[in-house]
Amino acid sequence: MSLTGRLATLARIETTGIIAVIRADSSDELVNVCKALADGGVEAAEITMTTPGALEAITAARKALGDRCVIGVGSVLDAETARLAIIAGAQFVFAPTFNPSVIEMAHRYDKAVVPGAMTPTEILAAWQAGADMVKVFPANHFGPKYFRDILAPMPQLKLTPTGGVDLETAADWLKAGAVALGVGSSLVKKELLKNKDWPGLTKLARQFRNIVDQVRSSAS
Numbered sequence: 001m002s003l004t005g006r007l008a009t010l011a012r013i014e015t016t017g018i019i020a021v022i023r024a025d026s027s028d029e030l031v032n033v034c035k036a037l038a039d040g041g042v043e044a045a046e047i048t049m050t051t052p053g054a055l056e057a058i059t060a061a062r063k064a065l066g067d068r069c070v071i072g073v074g075s076v077l078d079a080e081t082a083r084l085a086i087i088a089g090a091q092f093v094f095a096p097t098f099n100p101s102v103i104e105m106a107h108r109y110d111k112a113v114v115p116g117a118m119t120p121t122e123i124l125a126a127w128q129a130g131a132d133m134v135k136v137f138p139a140n141h142f143g144p145k146y147f148r149d150i151l152a153p154m155p156q157l158k159l160t161p162t163g164g165v166d167l168e169t170a171a172d173w174l175k176a177g178a179v180a181l182g183v184g185s186s187l188v189k190k191e192l193l194k195n196k197d198w199p200g201l202t203k204l205a206r207q208f209r210n211i212v213d214q215v216r217s218s219a220s
Helices: 005-016 030-039 054-065 079-088 100-108 120-128 144-151 170-175 190-194 198-219
Strands: 018-022 044-048 070-074 092-094 112-114 134-136 159-161 181-183
Touching (some): 005 044, 005 070, 005 092, 018 030, 030 054, 030 198, 044 054, 054 070, 079 092, 079 100, 092 100, 100 112, 120 134, 144 159, 144 170, 159 181, 170 198, 181 198
Parallel strands (some): 018 044, 134 159
8 A cells, every 4th residue: 555645755755864955045946956956866855934935936846846856845933834835835844843733734734744843852742743753953962862862762753853964974863863864055055056056966965865875775
């Protein structure tokens, strides 16, 4: 039996292992960014609501890429924004904070939702409220060891870090138990966007994806 809806999206995110967090000053090039990422094996892209024209960009990316990758929305602070993004085409919802109403709204539309949390109490509360994964944010303040400490008494959790993930640390986060990695400026580099260097972005995306594949292969 094949997965559908939010479960299929969640499986896709976990398989690709990298969620590209796209924060841009303009939505004009976001479709090209998503295409370049997909060409490099990063098949999950999060378009943040802090990007001007984010909703229109989500719609355009979904239309342009089809099934090549899953397109979601990030920086969602409330249920109303989640609903607007989902209507625009977002297949998953990421938030920097834990708001139960955002989880409820996403699940109402059968979309995967990943709220942000930091402390063990916040992380567990988000998980108990129905989070499909919990984004530990900002993760760079504690590092991969924090994941090991959290997962030791609560191995059922699915955690993803955002903040401090780059080519040097990606493997450590995965080895510490992260099911996927949220990667922003170290992947979607402003210089690459400014120069419209899509082959360069594809190459960088492939480097991140290779790390995921290598870590998982060595662990199996």
